[in-house]
Amino acid sequence: MATFFGEVLSVSSRAVEEDEDDLSENEEDEQIRRELEEKRTVQLHWSPDVSDWLKSGNKFQCSDFVLAVGHNASRFLSAHVLTSANWDVVGHASVWNERNLAGSRQTGVDSGCVFHRQKDNPSVLICQVTCYIAEDQLFQWTEKVFDCLQQRELHVTVLSDSSVSEYKTADYLCGSSTPFLRSLQSRAFTGPSACGSLEQPNIVTGLPAAVLNHCEVYHIAAVVYQCYSDVNGPDSVTMEAYKPVLAKLGKNIQWDLSPSTDVLRKFVRTTNIQSNLYI
Template sequence: MATFFGEVLPVTSRAVDEDEEEDDVTAVPTIDPVVRWTENFSVEVEKLQDRKIPCTVFILALSVEANAFSDIYLKPFGYEPVGEILPNPKEDVTSSQSSTTDKTCSINRCRSNPAVYLCQCKVDILPEHSYAWVKLLIDRFDLLSADIIILTSSGMSGYCSDLPFSDLETPFLRCLKSESFTGFPKCKILEQPNMVTGVPAQLMTFCQVYGYRAVTYVCFKEKRYMDIADIKAFIPLLQTKAVKDITEVNKNAEQMLREAVKLHSLHDMMYM
């Protein structure tokens, strides 16, 4: 089983005098993320005895491909926004932003099954901030009996294999699961010495230590920009036990795929 790595170690250059380095380094204040619920959902949360939200399925989408997959294949089943996570409490970011390129982190609840939640994180979370994000989720949701599914992507440059890259068909899916996960993954287990980092690593570490059921699916892709094939790499997940009952066939999927890729292409070109 591949390892998940959540520790962040400082790297310093030995070419710099240590005394001089200590003088130059100043403490950077850390700002913990906060969650902001919608008005109606906030009333529901206040009525809970321990203010922990009951949850049977929690899906966390982190990469642009994972979020596009969620928008096209999961959300059409019927989800309502119930809150958002703000990286900086001082930022004025609202859930009214609905563009697939908006840098938001929205929390959505399934209308037909209120114990199912989809968290779409479209902000870039630095590794050193990942612990605070995971702690926020753990403190707000009762995940002890939930199926936790994490979706993310990684470039092929970070993938280690005995096979030459020319023999690997990209994109492809790999997974990493906690020991308590009892389902059957729809892809191969992530091979050693590969690892996941950041929020997936922190959340998987927590789930492994405390016996939560969790699985991370990683789409390894060759292209830098979003591609239809990269989004479709997550489709096997629709047949998993935890997901198959909370989704339905989207007849407009192909059109939405093309529109999502086009939108991201235009957005990326603006910042080249």
């Protein structure tokens, strides 16, 4: 190669070196992807006795599986169903993703996905989910949880929090009409629901949709109760909107329609409404 002043320089080809650099970068990227996929894998952690029982090839002989997705749905079950001493925490799920990581850093606590089972009636299993489950983790969670449940004569009830801004209607919604419930059932569900059906073109998304889709494929009786609220975060009025569901839960589930003030105070937190003009 000649320079500007005519000096001839010998230049060796960098094609081999560039190929080697690209190969090492591809291997490094692949390793990072594998580590991220492994980290994002949903892990179920059961109590020692339940874990040993499941490893032996057994499954939960459930007549009712109740899933609460969101803070209001979870706290509603805590106040009206899980307040008695007849419930044991039998496991939890680890769901790592960027949003849960950020939330745990801000609050100082880990996000939750906890399983409860009745002591005197182990055929009832309740799960409270207050953490975010990413799209690529929904199928994992659903498959792994339902793989632990016998599906014959299983009834699934899902309580789900949702923003009223996601509700589509031709009619005007005034403040007095919120919060409100809508339901969506699998074809195997035959009983009456606690509220009206979800109107088109509204849809169910996230974990409730993944569970309902699984139940539809495997012919499991399931109903999703979606509560639309105009309040973000835990709210006592939104919690009360779930009350009609209590009468529709399985006969094996004991519930308290009017818990004491002390119980409600434990699970209902008053949130201060702040302006979003200043941080």
